[in-house]
Amino acid sequence: MIRVAGELMGTPLRALRRSTAWWAVALGVIVLVTVAFWPAFRGASGISEAIEQMPAGVVQAFGLEDFGTPAGFLRGNLYELLVPLLLIGAGVAFVNSQTASDETAGRLELVLAQPVSHRAVYLGRAAAALIGLTILVVVIVAVQFAADAVFDLAIDGSRLAATIALCGLLAALHAAAGYSIAGARARPALVLGIGIGGAIAGYVVAALFPLSDALEPWSHLSPWDWAFGHNPLAHTTDAWRYVVLAAPAAALIGLGTWLVGRRDVSAA
């Protein structure tokens, strides 16, 4: 039983090895290069003044408040949009490649004809995708902390770790949404569309709705607001923020797994 479960997770993990490595290199380089610019920004009053000239809404929407501080610098450059969006892209791509894409290409046909349930096969692939995502989060944490030490970017380590963890959970939530779609119907375009499109829509809701008094209350419906609405680099993160991201992610994985056992397997 354990051997079979290990195999159901191990094969997709091996398949994701190369893409995980490339995503890790890309994210690591982005973090490193961004932090490397910190010494140039530190104490450069001109940039802060330029930001102050911008409309308050734009500054807020793009997370440019306190850009001259370490927390503001990292938020505006990395953790307001870029890193979470890239992690979401990686998570959704991992899930899609191991479920809907493999299934519609016919690469699951022989595996699903073995003495394992279709739900177990899909669940193993969801687990592999989440492990791949976790590896990326660990790489970002490691590169960020190492770069902070090298480039003398003094920031609270626990808040930084919490921010990156929230990025990972936000990505897991969108990957889980993609997985639930794959469980319902193996349509790669739909999985990518819902996963990535949902992320962009969520960002727009969280970033732009607060600019309108009428729309502002709706901004709290966005997972981006749940994750970053309190500016986790500057403030302590309450436990509920992790829960509201992790719980629906788990529920969506459960839903996708249940649905896949109730439908036909797509043919090549």
Place this chain on the structure above:
Amino acid sequence: MTLSESAITIRDLVKRYDRIEAVRGISLDVRRGEVFGFLGPNGAGKTTTIRCLLGLLRPTSGAIHALDMDAAREGVNLRRRVAYVPGELRLPERLRAGDFIDSIGRLRGGFDGRRRDELARRLDLDVGRRLRDLSTGNRRKVALLIAFLSEADLLILDEPTNGLDPLMQHVFLELVAEARAAGSTVFLSSHVLAEVQRAADRVAVLRDGRVVAEGTVADLRARARQKVEVWFEGHVPSGDLAALPGLSGAITDGRRFTATLTGSVEPLLQVLARHRIASLLVEEPDLDEAFLGLYEAAA
């Protein structure tokens, strides 16, 4: 036939996709230990039936039992005793053939390494190569190797010789015979009449989602149409030939005679033996032509 005598029992199987009815009420019995040919042109419903049998598709209606198990409810237990070669074969490209075989083996409780090596040698398959670097035929060998390595009670082979050269087709037939001798049932789906008739004991012919004929290979051969072309040294004995049973569509063009023959070729040979002939061609028809009569009757 009772369930325990039967390897596969299909009753009134219907599979509908939206408005398309791929399978329209198939009923079949496959006996334990036999090689059963499942013939039909592309799109006849063979693969859909097989995928329902394996639990990859959910039948719209009807029942499938295999090895005394309900395919819909006991899919995992059934697949433990079934090996399958898909017709449309897609494999994970980055893996090496050997790693993929071992991976499937772990899902089935492990394969015998010595038997794996022996089968790889007989199939002339290099298991150290990546799957993406293998030709269509060699990928087919990977799936065949897994199927025969599984030592399953029921082998379901969908177009198993696609891409195999004649030498490997011969090896395949040997492996089928060995599996049968070991007590396995072989369900052999194909659109190639010659392949099935070499291996199968009994055959069902499918057309447009329905079984249009079922019987022994000899029965169906007797009902199949063959093209006959004879070049005579002298004149064509039209009178003798016209009286032959099963001969139709006769055309005489100088010393060349062509016709369609249904049933045994023996009466024709007896007539030809009385005349001097330059050449004789009894052509294996393609499936559609061979069973045209059956299809027309079914329509």
